[in-house]
Amino acid sequence: MDLRHLRYFIAVAEEQNIGRAATRLHISQPPLTRQIQQLEEELGVRLLNRTPRGVELTQAGALFLDEARNIRAVVEQATERTQRAGQGKLGRxxxxxxxxxxxxxxxxLLLAFRRSYPExxxxxxxxxxxxxxxxxxxxxxTVGFNRMLAPLPDITTRLVANERLLLAMSHTSPLAAQESVPFPALRDHPLVLFPTGARPNFIDKVMTLCHEAGFEPLVSQEVSDAITGVAxxxxxxxxxxxxxxxxxxxxxxxxxxxLTGLPDHAQVDLSCxxxxxxxxxxxxxxxGTIEQMRSTLQSGAALTE
Amino acid sequence: MDLRHLRYFIAVAEEQNIGRAATRLHISQPPLTRQIQQLEEELGVRLLNRTPRGVELTQAGALFLDEARNIRAVVEQATERTQRAGQGKLGRxxxxxxxxxxxxxxxxLLLAFRRSYPExxxxxxxxxxxxxxxxxxxxxxTVGFNRMLAPLPDITTRLVANERLLLAMSHTSPLAAQESVPFPALRDHPLVLFPTGARPNFIDKVMTLCHEAGFEPLVSQEVSDAITGVAxxxxxxxxxxxxxxxxxxxxxxxxxxxLTGLPDHAQVDLSCxxxxxxxxxxxxxxxGTIEQMRSTLQSGAALTE
DNA sequence: GATGATCATACTTTAAAGGTATTAATCGGT
DNA sequence: ACCGATTAATACCTTTAAAGTATGATCATC
Structure with missing residues (x-):
């Protein structure tokens, strides 16, 4: 059995007349007659009673008509869903x-994507x-987000945002009085560094910046993540x-x-x-969504809302 | 799109390999490759990623696999239901x-039929x-049940049961003392007759029997149905x-x-x-069920249970 | 870099769907 | 009661498309 058989049978059932159905299907009457016969033979069921002025459905034929319409609808829906999936509009x-x-x-970013692709x-x-x-x-x-990624041949990296560096401290710190802190001033202050994860990491970056500024930082503590560091x-x-x-x-x-007195590359990236x-x-x-959000996500903008 | 495409795609998806799927489908590999390409082209969706050691489903392909299996199940069920309908096992x-x-x-009869054909x-x-x-x-x-039907060209009549005639009376009737009543004795007793419906009817039959027995009945009242007559x-x-x-x-x-002294044809028929x-x-x-119930339904048997 | 596996392509064969012409059966109208 | 119109079925031919064979291209593995 074939979807063609169903399409043909639906037409015949609706027209109650093989010739008219053939016209509607843009084929001639004899092949349609044969296809219907074939369908009946394959099912082993008489679907139509032939009369001199057309055909009429048997009880089994009427049931099969319902089933055929249902199958047609299921197929259409499957096609439509698959196409949406193929366009990236449906899935996960x-x-x-x-x-x-x-x-x-x-x-x-995720909110913007969800707005565009709600399914x-x-x-x-x-x-x-x-x-x-x-x-x-x-x-x-399918995608990951991270910072300071070493290039890999099978993984593509795409910059999503750049952020400035700030200095977190207790409000009792001697540096707390100033509006901003010149970076070299850190030479005399113990640093809490993070994270202690896979290299290259943020600790490496801070160390490099200090060396470029001409001092060896006083490392107070290395911790695994930002929350701990800030705490x-x-x-x-x-x-x-x-x-x-x-x-x-x-x-x-x-x-x-x-902080003041930092070079441009002191910004820290967030990449996809x-x-x-x-x-x-x-x-x-x-x-595509990242591309559209490009300007919104760049440094500075990240704090505007 | 065709059910063949779905069958082929399911095989390819399950084998993750076009050649193996072709073997399973008992065709050679190139036509299978082409059918899958055709399917993808028709949907406008890439369903498979080709790799050097087979194929793997894309996300859209995985969704389509589910849909295809579902369609297959729906088609199978439709076929099966239609076939049962064609065998008279399902319907109304x-x-x-x-x-x-x-x-x-x-x-x-209806109970016996329902037992054999519960759907x-x-x-x-x-x-x-x-x-x-x-x-x-x-x-x-589709079928009717009635008595005393005149033959018609487009309607077939089939005897289901024959019943004897009995005499209903008040327990105060002078005939009530006897164990049985000779039919000619009715000559002296007023009769209640029914039904007053389309000819030929039961009234005609009773009149004929009386005439054959050589008397004109005393008609007390004609009524429309048995309940009224007995009342x-x-x-x-x-x-x-x-x-x-x-x-x-x-x-x-x-x-x-x-009653005694009645001819054989005095029995009254129930026909389908x-x-x-x-x-x-x-x-x-x-x-067929009537045929099987033949002996059970004949005269006399109707009162045995 | 050779080998084996896999999918894709080119070309041929085969099967099946579609078309044309005609027949058979039935109904309605004269 | 016959005739024409209508309809489905059949016979035969054409066209389309699916399947087969042979071969090529690509990539992983040893």
Whole structure:
């Protein structure tokens, strides 16, 4: 049996007349007669009673007509859904994010994407840099978000946002009186550094900046993540360099100050990563959304709302 | 798109390999490749990613696989239901019955049919003889039940049961003392006759029997149906000839007596009628059930349970 | 870099759907 | 009661499309 048989049978049943149905189907009458006979033979069921002025459905034929219309509808819906999936409008997007950096830019981006593609289910997975790479390769996620990524041949990196560095400290810190802090002034202050994850990491970056400014930092403590770092800074362990978006973390007793005298490359990136050979339309759609959000997500803008 | 495309796609998706799927489908690999390409082209959607060691589903492909399996199941179910309908096992049987004669034999028959064909919905329509003929011609019913039918060219009649005649009377009637009543004795007793419907009817039959026995009956009253006739007999209007199954009507004060001295053709028939050109499998099935019940439904047996 | 596996392409064969002409059956109208 | 119109069925031919065979292109693995 074939969808053609169903289409033909529906026409015949609706016209109650094989000749008219043939006209409607843009074929001639004899092949239609044969197709219907074939259908009946294959089912082993008499679907039509032939009369001198047309045909009429048997009881089985009437039931089959219902079934045929239902099948037609199911097929149409399947086609339509598949096409939407093929256009990236329907499906699922697994996103790898890392704990504390998922502030500001990423929610904005995901919200914009969800507005444009409401039928794509976004599934978030919290994982660190190495886990994201691994998950991308195993197709467990389609995109990841991270900072300071070393280039890899099979993973494409795309900058989403750049953020300035700020200094987090306790409100009792001697630096708290100033409106802004010149970077070289940090030479005399113990630093809380994070994260202690896979290299290259933010600690490496801070160390490099200090060396470029001509001093060896006083390392008070190295911790695993931003929350811990800011918490220790608030507790007076030292000052802590953080990306601007971290200011969303309003821990009690902590204040943030801008830094002066930093080079341009002192900004810290937030990047999106995905498999270089991934051609899925949902990824295309997501990258398109990033492109549209480009200006909104760049440095500074991240704090405007 | 074609059911073949779906079958092929399911095989390819399950094997993750076009060559193996082709083997499973008993075709060679190139036409399978082409059919899949055709399917993708028609949908406008990439369903598979080709790799050097086979194929893997895209997200749209995975969705389409689900849809395809669903369509396959729907088609299978439609086929199966249609076939059952074609065998008379699924569907509906509209039956015309007439009020008071629907005693004993017809319920037994319908119960037996329902046991054999539980998925056929039996719909009962109460209508008299003329209405049944009309309804048969208009296909509003498939079978009717009635008595004393004149033969018609487009309607086939089939005897279902024969019943003896009994005499209904008040327990105060002078005939009530006897164990049985010789038919000619009715010459001296007023008769209640029924029904006053389309000819030929039961009244005609009783008149004929009386004439054959050599007397003109004393007609006390003609009424429209058996219940009324038996009720009048119970009230002393006279005696009333009834088919044996009417004894199911146990009205207060009424007693039934057998008759002697009646010819064989004095039995009254219960017949099933249907359109002579009706070939519906459900009708076939119903007639088959009547055939099986033949012995059970014949005269006498109607009162044994 | 050779080998084996896999999908894609080119070309031929085969099967099946579609077309034309005609027949058979039935109904309505004269 | 016959004739024409209408309808489905059949016979035969044409065209389309699916399946087969042979071969090429690509990539992973040893």
């Amino acid at each position: 997007l697994d996103v790898g994010i890392f704990g504390t950096a998922i502030l500001d830019a990423i929610p904005k 794509v289910k976004i599934v978030l997975h919290t994982m660190n840099k190495g886990e994201q790479i691994e998950a991308l390769r195993q197709r467990r996620i 220790l800074a608030a507790g007076g362990f030292g000052v802590c360099l953080v990306p601007e978006s971290t200011t969303s973390l309003a821990l009690p007793g902590v204040i943030y100050k801008p 990563i995905y498999r270089s050979d991934d051609q899925s339309p949902i990824l295309e759609a997501f990258l | 049987l509209d039956v015309g019955i007439f009020g008071t004669a629907i005693l004993d034999a017809i319920p037994k 056929v919905k039996i719909v009962l329509h109460t209508m008299n003889k003329g209405e049944q003929i009309e309804a048969l011609r208009q296909r509003r019913i 009048l007999a119970a009230g002393g209007f006279g005696v009333c000839l009834v088919p044996e199954s009417t004894t199911s009507l146990a009205l207060p004060g009424v007693i039934y007596k057998p 009628i249907y359109r002579s050109d009706d070939q519906s499998p459900i009708l076939e099935a119903f007639l």
